[in-house]
Amino acid sequence: xxxxxxxPFIQSVSETFSSMLDCEVTHGKPxxxxxxGQSNHLIGIIGLSGTAQGNIAIKFPAETxxxxxxxxxxxxxxxxxxxxxxGVGELVNIIAGNAKVKIRGHRISISLPTVLRGGIHKLSSxxxxxxxxxxxxxxxxxxxxxxxxxxxxxxxxxxxxxxxSR
Amino acid sequence: MKVLIVxxxxxMRKIITGVLKKLKVSDIIEAVNGQEAVDKxxxxxxxxxxxxxxxxxxxxxxxxxxxxxxNGSKVPIVMCTTEAEKEKVLEAVKAGTNDYLVKPFNPKDxxxxxxxxxxxCVS
Numbered sequence: 001x002x003x004x005x006x007x008p009f010i011q012s013v014s015e016t017f018s019s020m021l022d023c024e025v026t027h028g029k030p031x032x033x034x035x036x037g038q039s040n041h042l043i044g045i046i047g048l049s050g051t052a053q054g055n056i057a058i059k060f061p062a063e064t065x066x067x068x069x070x071x072x073x074x075x076x077x078x079x080x081x082x083x084x085x086x087g088v089g090e091l092v093n094i095i096a097g098n099a100k101v102k103i104r105g106h107r108i109s110i111s112l113p114t115v116l117r118g119g120i121h122k123l124s125s126x127x128x129x130x131x132x133x134x135x136x137x138x139x140x141x142x143x144x145x146x147x148x149x150x151x152x153x154x155x156x157x158x159x160x161x162x163x164x165s166r
Numbered sequence: 167m168k169v170l171i172v173x174x175x176x177x178m179r180k181i182i183t184g185v186l187k188k189l190k191v192s193d194i195i196e197a198v199n200g201q202e203a204v205d206k207x208x209x210x211x212x213x214x215x216x217x218x219x220x221x222x223x224x225x226x227x228x229x230x231x232x233x234x235x236x237n238g239s240k241v242p243i244v245m246c247t248t249e250a251e252k253e254k255v256l257e258a259v260k261a262g263t264n265d266y267l268v269k270p271f272n273p274k275d276x277x278x279x280x281x282x283x284x285x286x287c288v289s
Contacts, residue, residue: 016270019270020272086177094248097248098250112174112223
């Protein structure tokens with residue numbers, strides 16, 4: 001996957017956490033997503049359509065999800081309830097929405113978010129290849145998973161537009 | 167005057183409510199989709215500001231703005247959304263949106279953007 005499709009999501013995560021949580025994040029090197037065998041996660045996922053197809057997911061350990069969503073609303077969560085699930089969905093919505101504006105040469109729409117409880121196998125069953133970007137924050141570690149496939153025609157136009165805009 | 171928060175995310179409604187309360191806005195009502203927003207604007211003639219999300223189930227925020235204006239209401243409406251592309255902003259303004267607040271935002275952003283609309287809603 002090209003760096004110009006990955007960087008907008010990294011920037012969006014950083015901006016979202018800085019703005020809404022007053023929390024700085026650092027990211028590691030992207031790698032192909034593999035099932036890590038962990039199942040106690042909350043995964044917020046949102047679909048992309050338009051001149052590219054794909055999905056964006058944010059994957060939190062349950063404890064990190066409770067800490068981050070709790071920080072958003074000034075509450076301490078002791079269990080994963082509907083508010084925590086809703087907060088994970090809203091975070092992926094904001095991150096995806098903010099990122100799609102930054103991807104040059106594309107017109108992308110986002111779906112409504114859904115939140116899964118479990119592990120990566122719930123995503124891999126959809127036969128879609130993802131890239132994982134690991135993040136560290138003071139509120140816990142988490143990952144962003146990206147599947148981004150430009151449509152053939154738009155891919156050529158995006159390359160053309162990118163060449164002219166340099 | 168009331169502030170109507172329209173967002174399908176309960177967490178986002180809580181975040182915005184928390185900021186509004188710090189700004190001394192106490193009369194706050196909520197809707198979880200565009201249709202509920204249209205209904206509540208029709209039922210309440212004391213709403214002084216509507217904060218409208220864009221992407222929601224049942225009826226999205228843009229359609230809700232169009233219906234609210236078609237029903238004759240002139241209540242100020244501020245879109246609070248991730249839809250930040252220029253053409254989306256223009257589409258919202260054309261539909262009758264008064265201002266635009268892009269997510270992600272922090273309390274200072276909300277205060278700066280909404281201050282001019284909130285004078286009638288502060289208790």
